[in-house]
Amino acid sequence: MKTILTGDRPTGKLHLGHYVGSLRERVKLQNSGEYDKIFIMIADAQALTDHADNPAAVRENILNVALDYLSVGLNPEKSTIFIQSQIPALFELTAYYLNLVTVSRLERNPTVKNEIAQKNFETSIPAGFLCYPVSQAADITAFDANVVPVGEDQAPMLEQAREIVRKMNELYGEVLIEPNIFLSSNETCRRLPGIDGKAKMSKTLGNCIYLSDDSKTLAAKVKEMYTDPLHIKVSDPGHIEGNVVFTYLDAFCEDKKTVAEMKEHYQRGGLGDVKVKKFLLEVLEEILTPIRDRRAEYENNPDEVMKILKAGTAVANEKADEVLKRVKNAMKINYFD
Ligand code: TRP
Numbered sequence: 001m002k003t004i005l006t007g008d009r010p011t012g013k014l015h016l017g018h019y020v021g022s023l024r025e026r027v028k029l030q031n032s033g034e035y036d037k038i039f040i041m042i043a044d045a046q047a048l049t050d051h052a053d054n055p056a057a058v059r060e061n062i063l064n065v066a067l068d069y070l071s072v073g074l075n076p077e078k079s080t081i082f083i084q085s086q087i088p089a090l091f092e093l094t095a096y097y098l099n100l101v102t103v104s105r106l107e108r109n110p111t112v113k114n115e116i117a118q119k120n121f122e123t124s125i126p127a128g129f130l131c132y133p134v135s136q137a138a139d140i141t142a143f144d145a146n147v148v149p150v151g152e153d154q155a156p157m158l159e160q161a162r163e164i165v166r167k168m169n170e171l172y173g174e175v176l177i178e179p180n181i182f183l184s185s186n187e188t189c190r191r192l193p194g195i196d197g198k199a200k201m202s203k204t205l206g207n208c209i210y211l212s213d214d215s216k217t218l219a220a221k222v223k224e225m226y227t228d229p230l231h232i233k234v235s236d237p238g239h240i241e242g243n244v245v246f247t248y249l250d251a252f253c254e255d256k257k258t259v260a261e262m263k264e265h266y267q268r269g270g271l272g273d274v275k276v277k278k279f280l281l282e283v284l285e286e287i288l289t290p291i292r293d294r295r296a297e298y299e300n301n302p303d304e305v306m307k308i309l310k311a312g313t314a315v316a317n318e319k320a321d322e323v324l325k326r327v328k329n330a331m332k333i334n335y336f337d
Pocket of ligand 1: 046136139140157
């Protein structure tokens, strides 16, 4: 069996970083026909670990993320899309897994460490937040997933999940399946910089192009993109390194030959930023237009989207209950069977 599980926190609309880092790969995997089951989870419970004071924002973004999923081409006929908080088995599994992980191990998780620093939690870290990698291990194992397509920043979560699986299997017999991370093969796509040239496209940094941006917004954002500050006159030789426009061409343009020629011309001098940006805009428009069209179909029909999520959640519950039962049997906490 080949099973995929992956997901996103509903804390905002998804952007091009999500698209090249993971969404585009998921759609490819979905359409490859090589997978027996595909589960895509909207991780609202995980979002609440640092948004407990604002459940309304999380609620609102469930629909945004679902629309993003459907518009990039995740197909509910092929992929089960569901909502994490509506799967009770995940919380039971989390409770048992928590006993197999030390607090110091949780504190060493580099991604969590980063987030704690970013959010200025300092000494007031919500316990649920520190433990979310354990709940993420439950998300993955509850579906017997062996393939987890995610962005690079999720590697420590996968490592933690694998450790939990090994520990569970050591203690209770071969009960869980060890998952593998699946990263985008294109290096540039693993961490897309923001339009301002900062290392990462992120909502907090305000440097995103959203999948839901309209043509006008997209054009304005491409226009203000960071290039080479030393490339003043068109005839000046330009630099490619750190020039986001070229980074995006590497990530989005299929025509590698044209990109290579443009890079060479730019470095030699004589190719203006306006021209390169115009070309990038065409490339992005070609990708985003079908995504916008599909979004428009669903956007006017939120009831239909909720129906898809409800049906997906029922399928997900069935699978997660089966795995939970297996785990409880293995742990011999099935007293009344
Ligand atoms: N941590 C992921 C994110 O921040 C979301 C997530 C939750 C997830 N559970 C998961 C991803 C399980 C992959 C597998 O986007």
